[in-house]
Amino acid sequence: MLVQPESNSTIPALKVVDLAAGYPGDRRAISQVHFEVNRGERIAVIGPNGAGKSTLFKSIVGLIPFTQGHVSIHGEDCRTSHNMVGYVPQHNEIDWNFPATVSDVVMMGRARQIGWLRMPKRADWEKVEALLTQVGMAHLADRQIGQLSGGQKRRVFIARALAQNADVLLLDEPFNGVDVAAQDEIMQTLDMLQARQVTVLLATHDMELALSKFDRLMLIKGQMIAYGTPDEVFTPTHLKTAYGGRVRVFEDAGQMMVLADEHGCC
């Protein structure tokens, strides 16, 4: 079958149909998730703790089997697709003591291109160095990964996803435990990804950032509550459904103000 180049743009980069995933009884289980993301779009996934943001990401990646539904990447089933999905796990899911340097971690992303039974060649190391330069980490290429700051660790993992040639990237709470400067650096790296038409889904508790820097928002709590532009998602009804009594919403002359207690949004 011949596919015209233009028709690629009409196929969503990521399409999730009626997804249900997670172990029964687990409060982090999700169901009835339904959305499409266009190529190069940047989506913030928000919702209270335990809402299932990680479950959603892990089921798309294949770490948690989904019980129902369908996920496709550029029109191909995610379980058999050759299109790569990159994933940046939460900080505490990685053993930072692992004997690997920054270059080693990025090289892991190239395992498939290198192929079975083969060692990385000089060209592979050059490619890794180029990717590290793009995320501004080339000067720390030989550092052991545990010796990096929070923001640097995230950028190394983003470089690893680029090494996979991932065109969809999922980041699970990359801003947790990093300072404002590091947050800016990560955002700059994401801007670079957007310029390369990489589709990004990012789970975060930072409403401010979600509102200002992302094309669309997804609000979830066990199910998908809302998906769309900030205006469509940030309504009092949606926020009350997601956060319950832990959030107060005031509206005044077209300006909305959201107050959350310390556990409401984080």
Next chain:
Amino acid sequence: MEALQPILDFLLTPMSYQFMQRALLGGIIVGLICGVIGCFVVIRSMSFFGDALAHAVLPGVAIAYILTGGAGIGLFIGGLIAGVGSALGIGWLTRENRLKEDTAIGIVFVTMFALGIAIISQDERAYGRDLVHILFGNILGIVDTDLVIMVLCGVIVVGSIVLFYKELMIISFDQSLARTLKLPSEGLRLFLLILIALTIIASLQVVGTTLMLAMLVVPAAAAHLITHRLHHMILVASLIGIISCVIGIYVSYYLDIAAGPSIVLTVSSLFVMVFIGARLRAV
């Protein structure tokens, strides 16, 4: 040259015995492969699993022992079947979160070990004398067949690690990457378990089931303290493993103590030295 003569005598006298030559060769192979595989045991936090597997080979070894009456290829095959069987059993018990892994390991480990002792206890000769060899090693009793088996296991283990290095590193570091790259994680994990089982079988004669864990964990743990890339860690760990076996064998000869414990005490001493050295350097 005159001054070197006592040192040469010290080193060469034990080697005038053939059983000492075999012991040294066996020790070097075991030090090497335990160091290599031990790195994966350490970085994957599998030391409890390694200990369990070392004990779980016992029933297979025991049955082969009684059937064949001693050393040889039978022990190897029997131990391998019991070891891989236990590894698969643990994997099966932990599927879909039915049991936590350490619980499943605990159950399989003691059951297999008790079964092994029960089988050996039926044979009076084996129970009295040979059980000690199985538990603590019998490096001076190594025969040529054992060496052939050790070399074969060594070639398979080291060769496999070299060939599948990047994939084994990925499944050890980050399961999510293994998933997104669509690597066969389960198959690779099982493959690694079989390599651990092979290493244990090859090392049985040198350190025995109960002291095995030391050879799997201590050289790798010491290497982890002073390296920050996996292949460096593997090289240093195998070097520490080989040195410990060689020194341990000489200590055993001159102090007239059992070789297994002597090797283990040597490797532990090396670990303490590396640990203190690394601390001092950090200060």
